[in-house]
Amino acid sequence: MESGHSAEEVYGAVVAVAGYARSIYDRNVLDSIGDDVSLPMMFYDACFLVQYMLTCTDAGIAHMDPALRSFFDANNKDVYHDIMQLENQLPWLVVRAVMAFRPVPLKEFVASLRGCLQDRKDRHEKPFVMDDAFEPPHLLGLLRYYIVGRSDVKLPTLPETESMSFSVSAIELAEIGITLTASKTSELVYMGVNKKGNLFAELSLSPLSLDDTRASVLLNMAALELCVTPSFQDAEDEASAVCSYLLLLGMLEDREEDVHELRARRVLQRGGGLTNREALRFLTSVQGLRLGSRYVRIMEEIEDYKVNRRTRTKLHAFVYRNVKVIVAVISVIAALASIIGTIRSLKSQ
Incomplete structure (x- = not known):
């Protein structure tokens, strides 16, 4: 009609x-x-x-x-x-x-x-x-x-490294100075490591509000990529972007606390229908997906970041692991300095 x-x-x-x-x-x-x-x-x-x-x-x-x-x-x-x-x-x-x-x-x-x-x-x-x-x-x-989405950015070729890990935890990233951040666009293909000065970098991912329906949509889009693209490495990054996105989110999560951290970083938006435990179960269940080209690229970017900043990343890792001890020592030194200053002031009187 x-x-x-x-x-x-x-x-x-x-x-x-x-x-x-x-x-x-x-x-x-x-x-x-x-x-x-x-x-x-x-x-x-x-x-x-x-x-x-x-x-x-x-x-x-x-x-x-x-x-x-x-x-x-x-x-x-x-x-x-x-x-x-x-x-x-x-x-x-x-x-x-x-x-x-x-x-x-x-x-x-x-x-x-x-x-x-x-x-x-x-x-x-x-x-x-x-x-x-x-x-x-x-x-x-x-x-x-x-x-x-469609990426219009020409990514530079990265130098080859002697070895490369295809997985890294959120804690490891934090130790070497790479923080998670939500990108400013909803398009999934825009993900990557962005250097911030000489000591820090950000791993940027499109934000996600996860519920049952969105989890299903992501799985079906990933399944479509697997069906129509025989080799991800021979295709454009867009052809495997959903698989790369899911693999990155799953890689970063081992515990419910990691899900909470992603929410704190606004990569996972608060208010989604899945609890932290449910989100962890879903994202760890997709780790058998084929490695997407953008996922591999990000692993290369992380390795390149570690190799070119070896001394600085080691220093950052030391500080990250021992920050409580360092703060306590600094507090003791400050207290001692204050006491010594007070004693000297009394003597001069």
Whole structure:
């Protein structure tokens, strides 16, 4: 009704692309499903998905039947969870066939969900630009593209080192003077070690507010990366950014206290639905993921930082480990100095 076209006309557009759409699926699965089942299923799924996308836009909500809008409002979390699962994806050309009759302002829709991993937004984050050349495979692929972002920074080549660790704890980073910080952008690809002067550096990661739905979205985006990119090291950093992001978060956490530290550093935003124990269980469970290229790059940056600042990092580590003793000694020395000064003052009188 909203499109001004009959259901038969829209259905015909779906049928026109259904042959190619069927070829995308696993043949062993679809051989047992005839057109009489698969075509209506694609049609209904595409109409439902387009209708959901419209609920994320101002114009879509304004023209929506109140009962339908109420349904989406009441079930939004469950619907969003389901449409972001990799196994539920519908080929984008089928969705696009329906959108030809009921257009969706894609930029507004993407903007409404691009920051879905954070509760709090940075007002100063630059507005994103739609890439007209990008053709998504499906909805999950579309949103992953803009959640990850595109890095326009040319990273310098790092010198080779004799050895390199592929894991380091948050305590080890703190000992050598690398602190965790939340980046100013929600785009996951912007992660790395930024040097601050000669003695300190920051490991910057996009902030995350973790609940069950966001954990599921991250896992499904990581699964998509694993499915479509045979070798992360031969692809752009964006191709494995979610895997790199999850591996870095998991690497930094061994105990619930580490989760608390990430919250204190605002890398994990407070208010997320998972407790510290639940967040620790989730992030340590993904450590079997394939090493993403940006993850490997950050390990190289940490090793380069240690090699080029060997004396300073050792000094910082010594101070970090013995700070209480050092403070106590300084306090004793200050007290002794005060007593000696008082004695000298009395003698001079």
